[in-house]
Structure formats: C-alpha cells, structure tokens
Amino acid sequence: MTSEKNDEQLERMRHSVAHIMAEAVQCLFKEAKFGIGPTIEDGFYYDFELPRALAPDDLPVIENKMREIIAQDAPFVREELGKDRARELFATQPYKLELIDEIPDASVIVYEQGSFTDLCRGPHLASTGKVRAFKLTHVAGAYWRGDEKRSMLQRIYGVAFGSQKELDDYLFRQAEAARRDHRRLGKELDLYSTHEGIGPGLICWHPRGALIRQVIEDFWKAEHIRRGYEIVYTPHIAKLDLWKTSGHWEFYRDHLFSPMEVDGQQYLLRPMNCLGHISIYKSKLRSYRNLPVRYAELGTVYRYERTGVLYGLARVRGFTQDDAHVFCRSDQVEDELAEVLNLAQFMMSSFGFDKYQLLLSTRPEQYVGTVPMWEEATECLKNALERLDLRYEVDPGEGVFYGPKIDIKLEDAWGHVWQGPTIQVDFNLPQRFDVCYIGEDGLEHTVVMIHRTVLGSMERFLACLTEHYGGVFPVWLSPVQAVIIPIADRHIGYAHEIEASFKNDGIRVRVDDRSERMNLKIREAQLEKVPYMLIVGDKEMDSCGASLRLRSGEDLGLESLAEVKNRIRTAVEAKS
RNA sequence: GCCCGAGUAGCUCAAUGGUAGAGCAACCGACUUGUAAUCGGUAGGUUGGUGGGUUCGAAUCCCCUCUCGGGCUCCA
Numbered sequence: 001m002t003s004e005k006n007d008e009q010l011e012r013m014r015h016s017v018a019h020i021m022a023e024a025v026q027c028l029f030k031e032a033k034f035g036i037g038p039t040i041e042d043g044f045y046y047d048f049e050l051p052r053a054l055a056p057d058d059l060p061v062i063e064n065k066m067r068e069i070i071a072q073d074a075p076f077v078r079e080e081l082g083k084d085r086a087r088e089l090f091a092t093q094p095y096k097l098e099l100i101d102e103i104p105d106a107s108v109i110v111y112e113q114g115s116f117t118d119l120c121r122g123p124h125l126a127s128t129g130k131v132r133a134f135k136l137t138h139v140a141g142a143y144w145r146g147d148e149k150r151s152m153l154q155r156i157y158g159v160a161f162g163s164q165k166e167l168d169d170y171l172f173r174q175a176e177a178a179r180r181d182h183r184r185l186g187k188e189l190d191l192y193s194t195h196e197g198i199g200p201g202l203i204c205w206h207p208r209g210a211l212i213r214q215v216i217e218d219f220w221k222a223e224h225i226r227r228g229y230e231i232v233y234t235p236h237i238a239k240l241d242l243w244k245t246s247g248h249w250e251f252y253r254d255h256l257f258s259p260m261e262v263d264g265q266q267y268l269l270r271p272m273n274c275l276g277h278i279s280i281y282k283s284k285l286r287s288y289r290n291l292p293v294r295y296a297e298l299g300t301v302y303r304y305e306r307t308g309v310l311y312g313l314a315r316v317r318g319f320t321q322d323d324a325h326v327f328c329r330s331d332q333v334e335d336e337l338a339e340v341l342n343l344a345q346f347m348m349s350s351f352g353f354d355k356y357q358l359l360l361s362t363r364p365e366q367y368v369g370t371v372p373m374w375e376e377a378t379e380c381l382k383n384a385l386e387r388l389d390l391r392y393e394v395d396p397g398e399g400v401f402y403g404p405k406i407d408i409k410l411e412d413a414w415g416h417v418w419q420g421p422t423i424q425v426d427f428n429l430p431q432r433f434d435v436c437y438i439g440e441d442g443l444e445h446t447v448v449m450i451h452r453t454v455l456g457s458m459e460r461f462l463a464c465l466t467e468h469y470g471g472v473f474p475v476w477l478s479p480v481q482a483v484i485i486p487i488a489d490r491h492i493g494y495a496h497e498i499e500a501s502f503k504n505d506g507i508r509v510r511v512d513d514r515s516e517r518m519n520l521k522i523r524e525a526q527l528e529k530v531p532y533m534l535i536v537g538d539k540e541m542d543s544c545g546a547s548l549r550l551r552s553g554e555d556l557g558l559e560s561l562a563e564v565k566n567r568i569r570t571a572v573e574a575k576s
Numbered sequence: 577g578c579c580c581g582a583g584u585a586g587c588u589c590a591a592u593g594g595u596a597g598a599g600c601a602a603c604c605g606a607c608u609u610g611u612a613a614u615c616g617g618u619a620g621g622u623u624g625g626u627g628g629g630u631u632c633g634a635a636u637c638c639c640c641u642c643u644c645g646g647g648c649u650c651c652a
Contacts, residue, residue, distance in 0.1 A: 053579080053580060053581095054580075055580080055581080056580090056581075137646095138580095138646055138647075139579095139580065139581085139646080139647085140579075140580070140646055140647030140648070141578065141579025141580060141646095141647060141648060142579080142647065142648045142649090143578075143579090143648055143649065146648070146649070147649085148577080148578075148648080148649045148650085152578060152579050152580095152648075153579085153648095154579075154580080155579095155647070155648080157646090157647080183644095183645095187587080188587095194643090194644090195643095196624070196625095196642065196643050196644090200642090200643070200644085248652080251652075252652060254650095255650095255651080255652075271652080272652070303651090303652085305650085305651075306577050306578095306649085306650065306651090307577070307643095308577060308578070308647090308648085308649080308650090309577090309649085309650060309651070310644095315651080400652055401652080402652085405652095419651085422652090424652085451652090485611090487608080487609065487610060488608040488609060489608060490608080491608095515606095515607085515608080516609095516613095516614085517607090517608085517609055517613085517614060518609065518610060518611070519609085519610085519611070519612065519613065519614090520612085520613055520614080521611095521612095522611055522612055522613095523611095523612035523613055524612085524613085525612090526611095526612055527612080533611080535610070535611065537609090537610060538610095539610085547610080547611080549611055553611085553612085555611060
C-alpha cells in the first residue's frame with residue numbers, strides 16, 4: 001500500500017472511531033447534543049453538550065462501550081437526504097441543524113452505524129469492526145465553532161492507529177515528550193521557578209538557568225557587536241503619553257499592565273523596547289551618511305497575558321527580548337533584512353535548531369501606511385528570503401498592523417509551535433514619532449525601521465532549547481561542565497587543585513567533596529546531566545591525571561589534565 | 577477570560593468523614609569506598625489560603641479565592 005493510500009485509510013479509520021465514540025456517548029447520555037467530530041493529527045475529537053461534566057474516569061467507560069460497538073461490526077451506511085428530511089432527523093440536535101442550514105447544497109449526506117446517525121461527508125470504514133488500535137486521551141472544554149461568545153462544549157480527544165504497536169509507539173513518544181518538557185526539566189535541573197507570592201507568569205531564574213542565559217547573552221552580545229550593532233539600555237517604564245503617541249495604548253490596551261501614577265503623571269510598564277531606541281535615535285540630527293543605525297538591547301518587557309494562556313517559560317508576563325531596531329534608508333532595507341535573516345539563521349544553527357518554519361506574514365485587514373508601501377516592504381522581505389535561498393511559506397494577512405514580517409517558529413517537545421525570532425518592517429512608528437534623517441538633498445526623510453529579535457525572548461528560547469536538547473545541554477551551555485569526584489577523603493585536596501586549575505582556564509567545574517560513595521556522586525552528576533565526570537583516586541593522584549567519564553556512560557579511562565582540558569575546550573569551541 | 581481536573585513535608589506520592597504517613601532531599605553520626613543510590617539516627621506539615629460553611633469530628637463534603645495542569649479563545 002502506498003503511504004498516501006495508507007494515510008487516507010488511517011484518516012478514514014480515525015473519523016470512524018470518532019463516530020463510534022459519539023455512539024458510545026449517546027448510549028450513555030440520551031440527552032447528548034452533538035457538535036462536530038473531525039480527525040486531527042494522530043487521532044480525532046468529538047464535541048458534546050452533556051447533562052454533566054465528564055471526568056477522566058468516564059473515559060474507560062466510554063472506551064468499553066466503544067469496544068462493544070466495534071465487536072458488533074456494524075456497517076457504516078451512507079445516505080443522501082433532502083434537507084427537510086435531515087432537519088426532521090436532527091430535530092433535537094441544535095448544532096447539527098445549524099450545520100445543515102449552512103450547507104449550500106439541496107441535499108446532505110448522513111452516515112449511520114448501529115444506533116447512531118451523523119451528519120457527515122465521510123468517507124468511513126466499511127464497518128465498525130475494521131477499527132484497530134485506539135485510546136481516548138483527555139477531556140477538555142471547547143467553544144462551539146471556536147467562538148468565545150458561544151456555548152462551551154465538552155470535547156473528548158482520542159488517538160487511533162493501524163496497529164497496537166503504532167499506538168504503543170505513540171504513547172511512548174508522549175511519555176518521552178513529558179520527560180523533555182521544560183517545566184519538568186526546569187525543576188529537575190533547578191533552572192527556574194515561579195511563585196504564588198510573586199505572581200503567575202513571572203520567572204525567577206535560578207543560578208543554573210541564569211548561567212545558561214548568561215552564556216547565551218554573552219554570545220549574543222559579541223555577535224551583535226561584531227555585526228555592527230550598538231548595545232543600549234533604556235528604562236522599563238515611560239510616561240503613558242508616549243504609549244499613546246506610539247499607538248500601543250490604543251491597539252494593545254488589553255495586553256498592558258495598568259498604568260501607575262508617579263508625581264501626578266501616569267506611567268506605563270513597557271510592553272516593547274522600541275520607544276527608548278527611538279528616543280536615543282532622535283537625540284540628535286542624523287545624516288544619511290551615518291545610516292543604518294542599529295541599537296540592540298536585551299530588553300525586559302511586561303505584557304498582560306490572560307491567565308489561561310500562561311505556559312511555563314514559553315508564555316509569560318515578564319520576559320526579556322533580544323531586541324534590536326535598525327533605522328535605515330529605504331534603499332538599505334533589503335540589505336539590512338538579509339543581514340538580519342542571516343544572523344537569525346546563524347543563531348538557530350548555533351543552538352542546534354535545524355527544524356524551524358519560516359513564515360512571511362503579509363498585510364492584515366487593519367493596517368497603517370499605504371498599499372504600495374506594504375507591497376514594497378513585503379517584496380524586500382521576500383527578496384531577502386530568496387537571496388539566502390530559504391524555504392518559507394506565506395501567512396496571508398498575518399502581518400502586524402504596522403508592517404509585514406518574517407517569523408521563525410520553533411517546535412517544542414509536544415509539537416506546539418512557538419514564535420521565536422521575528423523580523424518586522426514598521427511604517428507606523430517612524431511617522432508617529434517623526435523619525436528622520438537629513439538626506440543628500442538636505443531635506444528631511446522618514447527612516448524605515450526594522451524591529452527584530454533573533455532568539456525571540458530569553459524565556460521562550462530557554463524553553464525551546466531545554467526541550468530541544470532534552471536537558472542534555474551542549475558543553476558550552478552546560479551550567480556545570482565538569483564534576484570532580486574524589487574517591488576517598490584523602491583525594492579531596494588533589495580534587496581542589498584540579499578545580500582551581502580548571503577554573504583558571506574558564507571551565508565551569510565543581511568538586512563533589514561530600515563524604516559519600518563515588519557511585520552516588522556519579523549517579524547524581526549523571527542525573528544533573530553534567531558532561532564530564534573526573535574521578536580521582538590514588539591512581540590518578542600518582543599519575544597527576546583524572547579518569548574521565550562522560551554523561552553518555554562512556555568510561556574513557558585515565559587521561560592527563562591537559563588532555564581533559566583540551567577535550568572540554570574543543571567541545572566548547574565546537575558548541576557541541 | 578471560559579470549561580474540566582489537581583493542590584498534603586524542599587521533591588515524588590500515601591491517607592475517602594475518626595490521632596496526617598513513606599521514600600528521596602536536609603541535619604547529625606558511622607563508613608573511606610573505583611564508574612548510576614552505604615548504614616543508623618534526628619528534625620520537618622494549623623493538608624495552597626492566619627478564607628467562609630456543614631459536622632460531635634474535615635486533608636476528605638459545600639462555597640469563595642489563589643496557583644498549577646489539559647484544552648478552547650487569544651498571542652504586537
């Protein structure tokens with residue numbers, strides 16, 4: 001069977017399982033009202049309105065009912081009905097009636113199996129007995145038709161595969177994703193925490209998380225300076241009027257922390273860093289000769305996110321963007337965009353991300369500026385992408401109101417997609433703030449402004465990075481690069497000598513000088529995912545070396561200290 | 577924000593209306609160890625909330641509230 005045909009067959013089965021689940025629910029709840037039940041990746045769901053809330057305990061009951069239905073091997077029967085007949089059939093099903101009304105054709109198709117009939121285009125399996133492996137996974141609320149203003153239904157999610165083995169593989173992959181989850185690893189590896197007393201979505205970076213962040217930030221800064229950026233620092237609050245001028249107050253009021261009053265003036269906690277950079281740019285007259293100006297800042301911003309959307313480090317209320325703004329002439333835009341894109345790509349590959357999506361977002365319904373401006377800027381973005389020979393997709397109408405953009409999206413362990421780096425052309429702020437330069441002609445010209453991040457935010461980036469590596473950070477990012485494990489107390493002095501020497505060479509090293517057995521120390525270093533373990537006992541002291549164990553479990557035996565250092569240094573340089 | 581679920585010691589979890597318990601971690605002591613957990617002891621909780629209620633009695637039942645989780649909606 002071709003894989004395409006296989007996919008089609010699987011799709012058909014998943015959809016059929018959704019119907020079987022609906023039948024089971026109907027058997028258990030006569031009053032059930034049915035929403036829709038499509039297939040999704042790996043499985044399906046079905047939305048119901050039920051007389052009571054479903055609990056996780058209900059799932060096995062429903063599954064058992066489904067198995068009965070499958071055992072009956074009832075055929076799926078397709079029938080085409082006139083709409084009036086269909087309305088009669090679904091007279092007690094308001095959601096189905098709504099769907100029937102929206103079908104443009106004169107007739108509709110229904111599928112019947114056993115005691116259950118559903119409005120459905122199909123196709124389905126020949127009979128219920130053809131179902132192979134399935135499992136109901138979880139219950140959740142979902143708005144009817146995805147509309148926040150309409151009623152909330154209960155959704156049951158399930159997965160289905162062509163064989164029990166594939167289902168088992170799926171469940172194993174889910175367990176693996178749970179192990180890689182940055183919220184779990186963040187706790188296990190002691191990277192960060194949040195606190196009820198501080199507030200949701202506000203992150204405390206523990207020493208180890210902070211160390212990873214410092215390494216990233218140092219790397220980021222050096223790379224930016226090398227590429228012609230200048231580092232700046234700007235305030236975290238600013239007068240409300242400034243945010244009114246910028247349009248943020250008008251457009252994003254729902255996403256801002258409430259203003260605070262200081263000396264009779266309203267101030268706002270910043271949701272973006274651009275205004276400080278604009279203010280610096282505007283602090284003196286600028287000549288066309290000195291453009292582009294590139295200001296970079298690891299700028300912490302605060303945005304009010306609705307409680308239900310917060311997620312570990314990936315969606316928070318206070319975060320630090322690796323932000324920069326490029327002020328340039330319109331004839332420089334394309335080159336600048338290509339440079340930024342190149343930098344973003346460089347960053348992604350430096351951190352081992354080889355799988356990411358590139359999306360070009362075009363003009364939305366609400367926008368500022370003129371259509372020709374948008375077209376020109378979009379063209380510049382497109383040319384930059386093509387110049388670097390990058391594969392991308394167009395996301396129509398998904399641009400920001402102030403300009404088109406390119407987003408880089410990263411996937412987490414669960415397959416959730418997060419916006420990482422973003423490159424945005426802005427027509428709005430330069431006009432609103434009259435950001436300009438003196439041209440060759442001696443006249444004032446408005447600059448073009450590019451907002452960009454090449455990591456996204458430090459918080460979200462660490463989330464993706466942690467899940468990408470499953471907590472096994474490459475040596476250059478490992479908070480502790482080596483643990484020295486003395487075998488007996490008489491080796492502790494020697495261990496500290498090695499520590500001093502390694503520290504002197506910039507290696508992040510620690511001695512485990514507790515009065516514990518070597519095996520325990522190895523185990524703990526292993527759980528901590530420390531790349532190198534240096535075991536030192538009599539033999540090592542005599543030869544002035546150390547026995548090296550890797551976190552892979554590999555025992556490399558006795559090496560000289562110079563060899564070990566060299567090994568670590570090489571790994572750091574290779575960012576591996 | 578909405579629907580559902582969960583919150584017990586630093587962590588992972590037990591106790592289903594009748595005196596809150598275990599393992600790991602912490603602390604103390606012994607052991608001095610050769611590649612993933614040495615042994616013994618001590619201490620630690622007004623059960624998310626210096627919330628409210630039912631009950632002779634609440635970790636357990638109800639209400640409020642906070643936080644977390646699964647989704648939906650949202651995401652400059």
